[in-house]
Amino acid sequence: MNEQRQITVTQAAAVTISTIVGVSVLALPLAAVKAADAGAPLVTFLGMLLAFVGLFFMTRLGMRFPNDSYIEYSEIIIGKWLGRIGGLLSIAFFAVLSSLVAREFGEVVVTAVLKNTPLEVTVLVMLLLAAFSSRRNIMTFAYIHLFYSPFILIPALLIVALSLKNAEIVNVLPVMGNEIRGIPAGIITLSTMFQGYFIMMMVIPAMCKPERAMRSSIWAMLITGVLYILIVSATVSVFGAEETKKLLWPTLELAKATSLPANVLERLDAVFLAVWVTAVFTSLFSCYYFTIYSISKLFRLADHGMLSFFILPFLFVLAMLPQSLIHLNEVNSVISKFGLLITIVYPGVLLIIAKLRKKRGKSK
Amino acid sequence: MSTRISVNQNVKFMIVLLLSCSLLTGCWDRMEIEERAVVLGISIDTADKDAEAREDEISHLRGKYPAPKQELIQLSVQIALPGRIPLGPGEGGGSGEGEQETVWVLDVVGHTVDDAMMNLQQQISGKLFFGHLRVIVVSEEFARKGIENLNDYLHRNAEVRRMAWLMISKGKAKNHMQAAPKLERVPALYLASTLDDAVKHGKFPSNYIGTFWSNSSKKGQEGFLPYIKIMKGDNVEISGMAFFKGAKMVGVTKPIEIAGYLVIKGISPAGYRGIIHIGDDSQVVTIHATNRESEIKVDIKNGMPHFTITATTEINIEEKNSDTIPVDNSKILEEIARENERSITELLIGLIQKTQKKESDIFGFGELVRAKEPSYWKSHVKSAEQWGEIYKNVTFDYRVTSKVRRIGMKAE
Numbered sequence: 001m002n003e004q005r006q007i008t009v010t011q012a013a014a015v016t017i018s019t020i021v022g023v024s025v026l027a028l029p030l031a032a033v034k035a036a037d038a039g040a041p042l043v044t045f046l047g048m049l050l051a052f053v054g055l056f057f058m059t060r061l062g063m064r065f066p067n068d069s070y071i072e073y074s075e076i077i078i079g080k081w082l083g084r085i086g087g088l089l090s091i092a093f094f095a096v097l098s099s100l101v102a103r104e105f106g107e108v109v110v111t112a113v114l115k116n117t118p119l120e121v122t123v124l125v126m127l128l129l130a131a132f133s134s135r136r137n138i139m140t141f142a143y144i145h146l147f148y149s150p151f152i153l154i155p156a157l158l159i160v161a162l163s164l165k166n167a168e169i170v171n172v173l174p175v176m177g178n179e180i181r182g183i184p185a186g187i188i189t190l191s192t193m194f195q196g197y198f199i200m201m202m203v204i205p206a207m208c209k210p211e212r213a214m215r216s217s218i219w220a221m222l223i224t225g226v227l228y229i230l231i232v233s234a235t236v237s238v239f240g241a242e243e244t245k246k247l248l249w250p251t252l253e254l255a256k257a258t259s260l261p262a263n264v265l266e267r268l269d270a271v272f273l274a275v276w277v278t279a280v281f282t283s284l285f286s287c288y289y290f291t292i293y294s295i296s297k298l299f300r301l302a303d304h305g306m307l308s309f310f311i312l313p314f315l316f317v318l319a320m321l322p323q324s325l326i327h328l329n330e331v332n333s334v335i336s337k338f339g340l341l342i343t344i345v346y347p348g349v350l351l352i353i354a355k356l357r358k359k360r361g362k363s364k
Numbered sequence: 365m366s367t368r369i370s371v372n373q374n375v376k377f378m379i380v381l382l383l384s385c386s387l388l389t390g391c392w393d394r395m396e397i398e399e400r401a402v403v404l405g406i407s408i409d410t411a412d413k414d415a416e417a418r419e420d421e422i423s424h425l426r427g428k429y430p431a432p433k434q435e436l437i438q439l440s441v442q443i444a445l446p447g448r449i450p451l452g453p454g455e456g457g458g459s460g461e462g463e464q465e466t467v468w469v470l471d472v473v474g475h476t477v478d479d480a481m482m483n484l485q486q487q488i489s490g491k492l493f494f495g496h497l498r499v500i501v502v503s504e505e506f507a508r509k510g511i512e513n514l515n516d517y518l519h520r521n522a523e524v525r526r527m528a529w530l531m532i533s534k535g536k537a538k539n540h541m542q543a544a545p546k547l548e549r550v551p552a553l554y555l556a557s558t559l560d561d562a563v564k565h566g567k568f569p570s571n572y573i574g575t576f577w578s579n580s581s582k583k584g585q586e587g588f589l590p591y592i593k594i595m596k597g598d599n600v601e602i603s604g605m606a607f608f609k610g611a612k613m614v615g616v617t618k619p620i621e622i623a624g625y626l627v628i629k630g631i632s633p634a635g636y637r638g639i640i641h642i643g644d645d646s647q648v649v650t651i652h653a654t655n656r657e658s659e660i661k662v663d664i665k666n667g668m669p670h671f672t673i674t675a676t677t678e679i680n681i682e683e684k685n686s687d688t689i690p691v692d693n694s695k696i697l698e699e700i701a702r703e704n705e706r707s708i709t710e711l712l713i714g715l716i717q718k719t720q721k722k723e724s725d726i727f728g729f730g731e732l733v734r735a736k737e738p739s740y741w742k743s744h745v746k747s748a749e750q751w752g753e754i755y756k757n758v759t760f761d762y763r764v765t766s767k768v769r770r771i772g773m774k775a776e
Binding site for chain 1: 522574579741
């Protein structure tokens with residue numbers, strides 16, 4: 001068990017960051033301007049705060065039960081059967097989420113880059129990659145995330161910085177946006193973009209110092225929050241809110257409109273897509289890993305490795321169900337709003353009940 | 365020792381293995397360069413009367429499957445000929461054949477842009493590829509009817525870059541596809557570099573198709589495009605800015621009024637020259653602006669937005685026509701600066717009035733209202749149409765200052 005408890009604070013933060021930053025980066029500014037026009041950066045910030053509430057609940061829970069997994073302590077807190085239902089619901093949610101991530105990845109690739117490659121191939125390749133990688137233990141999982149996180153963060157920041165030379169401040173003023181009514185719904189939509197933070201649940205029991213988990217949560221949220229706000233601000237200040245509303249994937253368009261100084265590269269969308277594929281892989285990897293890890297905990301299996309290929313066909317079929325990109329987005333927004341119940345409300349309720357019933361796990 | 369060698373060999377083996385793996389990969393979307401028809405330029409005109417007869421039944425059967433109720437357009441493309449595009453300065457007519465055509469110009473008719481592209485694809489073997497599209501020329505006649513359809517087509521196409529130039533031509537746009545300027549082997553690239561250089565020299569604001577789209581979609585701003593015409597020797601002149609209301613072109617400025625736009629926006633470097641009369645008007649001095657700065661303030665006066673434009677230009681003296689008054693003391697220079705301020709102010713007033721008359725706020729004054737006076741925007745404006753109405757009647761204050769910095773290498 002000892003070699004399973006080695007994840008450091010930095011690694012935990014890296015895992016969370018690269019899980020959160022994923023497929024949603026491309027449509028992020030679109031969601032933000034739909035909610036609040038020029039107030040998009042503000043909405044992103046508020047969405048991050050709401051997501052942090054969820055992460056806070058999860059981390060506190062995790063620190064309360066440093067030895068048990070999510071599934072195990074929800075059974076302790078609210079009873080065996082209720083806990084199992086909760087566990088099953090979250091497993092189903094993350095399974096669906098991973099299939100949607102894979103599908104959205106496929107849609108972007110087919111629309112913008114590889115037009116002749118069948119959608120099935122791109123989706124299947126991504127799922128296979130996740131399936132192969134998730135056979136290993138949680139340390140490998142953490143190392144893979146730690147390795148990739150700089151490759152996601154640095155180029156993303158670079159693109160944002162380079163695009164700023166076309167930016168106009170007027171586009172992101174007034175800070176509140178011109179239509180305040182959309183903001184509350186926008187906060188909810190935007191907080192779903194941060195849903196990847198649930199991975200903290202899985203990481204905490206494997207941390208060598210679980211009492212420091214809150215530190216990695218705060219760092220992870222801060223870094224992704226800043227990155228997201230920067231991406232949204234850059235996109236809106238370059239294109240203007242109205243034009244951003246017309247773009248399916250504004251961030252990709254931003255990369256397309258940005259060039260390296262002295263025209264070394266006239267457009268950065270190729271660079272950006274490479275980064276983005278990495279980001280998608282890490283998030284999909286997390287969703288996938290979480291799904292099979294939780295199933296193995298739910299059924300008290302010793303190892304989750306064998307499950308990784310077992311669920312693949314199911315996820316693939318799920319991913320193929322939406323008829324079109326628009327349909328996919330509709331499904332996605334319903335699922336991710338449902339996800340708020342699982343990622344914010346459920347841990348919140350668990351935490352309160354645990355406090356009331358004075359349940360606490362053994363310290364390690 | 366021996367273990368080290370074997371480790372090294374293992375590493376080498378792995379590297380070889382990895383490298384050979386990379387050779388084994390393929391690509392579903394692989395397409396050889398000669399299989400593509402690389403489109404460098406597109407031009408769009410309204411079609412002639414006889415176009416209907418020329419249209420083949422490619423996208424629809426005549427009379428049975430209804431065609432879109434749009435007037436026919438004539439679309440021309442400039443396609444790069446593989447192997448003929450010079451890759452560097454060293455490769456010029458190496459085979460002694462002299463002037464070889466680098467591009468192929470084709471034209472088709474269609475009801476919409478995509479319809480026309482379909483008709484074109486029907487007669488070309490390679491697949492049309494828009495990744496290198498640099499210029500789109502639209503005739504004034506077509507632009508005045510509205511270019512929503514064109515914008516939509518280009519917006520949707522993932523290959524088109526936002527850094528292409530969209531321009532409006534005086535007269536037939538097709539002529540710009542066929543013109544072959546001498547300075548550049550590829551005509552479309554010459555057109556694009558005419559505008560790129562104009563931006564670099566301060567003669568035109570940077571206004572790629574992406575910027576145009578952003579400007580037109582904003583609620584408090586309208587788009588504008590370069591207005592060009594063909595001169596002697598197949599050359600192209602930027603002869604103003606075509607300004608829009610929504611997707612419809614509504615007017616065009618004079619070339620010197622582009623300078624007015626640049627002054628209002630404070631875009632440097634400055635590139636225009638002006639003529640200043642001093643003394644009894646018999647002597648004129650030509651000045652050259654070098655630097656511009658500007659600030660626009662908005663406040664609400666009597667329920668209407670009021671803008672204060674504060675602009676500064678720095679100028680150099682370039683020449684004078686006679687020696688009656690020497691420019692050898694700062695008093696004279698100040699007088700020249702005052703004269704210049706007056707003429708710039710007049711230029712600005714004229715330009716702004718021109719756009720006000722057509723309700724086309726190409727400067728983005730409305731965006732300033734939206735950003736800085738959100739409560740006024742919310743209660744009075746809200747939509748682009750409403751802003752157009754208000755823009756007609758807004759008032760301006762001009763505070764133009766101008767400073768003569770240099771007089772060249774001559775002492776007097």
